[in-house]
Amino acid sequence: MIESIHLRRARIELVAPFRTSFGIESARELLYIEVSGDGSTGWGECVAMSEPMYSSEFVDGCETMLRRFLIPLVRRNTTAESFADSVRGIRGHYMAKAVLETALLDRQLRSANSSLGSFLGATQSSVRSGVSVGIQQDIDSLIRVVQGYIDDGYLRIKLKIEPGFDIEPVRAVRSTFGSDLLLQVDANSAYQLGDAEHLARLDAFDLLLIEQPLPEEQVASHAELSKVVRTPICLDESILSLEVAREALDIGACSIINIKPGRVGGYLEAKKIHDHCYERGIAVWCGGMLETGIGRAANLALAALPGFTLPGDTSASARYFRRDVTAPFVLKDGRIDVPTGPGIGIDPDPDFLDSITHRRDEIPLSN
Numbered sequence: 001m002i003e004s005i006h007l008r009r010a011r012i013e014l015v016a017p018f019r020t021s022f023g024i025e026s027a028r029e030l031l032y033i034e035v036s037g038d039g040s041t042g043w044g045e046c047v048a049m050s051e052p053m054y055s056s057e058f059v060d061g062c063e064t065m066l067r068r069f070l071i072p073l074v075r076r077n078t079t080a081e082s083f084a085d086s087v088r089g090i091r092g093h094y095m096a097k098a099v100l101e102t103a104l105l106d107r108q109l110r111s112a113n114s115s116l117g118s119f120l121g122a123t124q125s126s127v128r129s130g131v132s133v134g135i136q137q138d139i140d141s142l143i144r145v146v147q148g149y150i151d152d153g154y155l156r157i158k159l160k161i162e163p164g165f166d167i168e169p170v171r172a173v174r175s176t177f178g179s180d181l182l183l184q185v186d187a188n189s190a191y192q193l194g195d196a197e198h199l200a201r202l203d204a205f206d207l208l209l210i211e212q213p214l215p216e217e218q219v220a221s222h223a224e225l226s227k228v229v230r231t232p233i234c235l236d237e238s239i240l241s242l243e244v245a246r247e248a249l250d251i252g253a254c255s256i257i258n259i260k261p262g263r264v265g266g267y268l269e270a271k272k273i274h275d276h277c278y279e280r281g282i283a284v285w286c287g288g289m290l291e292t293g294i295g296r297a298a299n300l301a302l303a304a305l306p307g308f309t310l311p312g313d314t315s316a317s318a319r320y321f322r323r324d325v326t327a328p329f330v331l332k333d334g335r336i337d338v339p340t341g342p343g344i345g346i347d348p349d350p351d352f353l354d355s356i357t358h359r360r361d362e363i364p365l366s367n
């Protein structure tokens, strides 16, 4: 039985600013949900950024959604599954739904002494790690940053691109590190269909994929784009549910999917997307949203499912933070171990988490 829900707001500095086509992040504004009952606390970490630039969601908006519409749906016997059913009528707000569903799921799995990995159907005990490299001020800096990550052992490099920082940086990385490097790019919606011929120049560099070149809403345009560009198109921002994933695949808008549980409303939907893609022989990989150890632990459990055949943006704690809120996730031969304990399998360090917390409120439960 659920006894209490707390909403916590915190902030943690990143080790280095992370620049994408939509902005620069130098710290992570955090929102955690803690659901307690039967002697266990379940944790959820919200993936929304502080501003609505990656998607329409933002962390203060998620807090409002949680307080006004989502937490009021929780009863003492609510489960992750019954919560997912009860929010079906609420449109959008996937990141807000996901953080609460994850906390509910973590609590119920901890109480049942079952790990998130085994609940989801994980088949691997560690997952291959890639790293997402922000846009740098020049190509020399980019080469230095990529070299550092390769030295750390990352098995795949993803370069953030935007108009004006695309063909030449990719050419430089490919020619410096050779043809064996697993390399892909992410545009975060920065191009238009009219840029198709320009993007096709990336075909020369043997990339694993181009992630989300066009705006989120333009799913069908990605199908047009894929007639001009030979490099596989992968969708991130556009894929908000199993239904969108199915339709995007049906019309040929993408041939690979980046699964982010936070973007699709939680791990239950993420697993459905995985299962659907697995049946169709479509490769998926686990994206990242600069999560701390709480969100990272859960993503690692998902990334251990059999359809996650490409390395994910599931990097080590040190890629993001000087100190993580949990024991750090570390890279071993380019892989990170999947937690095996109950629920997400890890707890935050309470003193450190309190030291970065600026607000923690109990939200009264309805009966």
Ligand code: SMG
Pocket: 018, 020, 025, 049, 054, 131, 132, 186, 188, 236, 287, 288, 289, 290, 291, 313, 314, 315
């Ligand atoms: O968690 O390593 C990470 C970040 C991976 O590039 C990453 N995420 O579009 O895939 C993406 C971005 C979204 C967040 S950018 C601030």
Ligand code: MG
Pocket: 186, 188, 211, 212, 236, 237, 258, 287
């Ligand atoms: Mg992306």
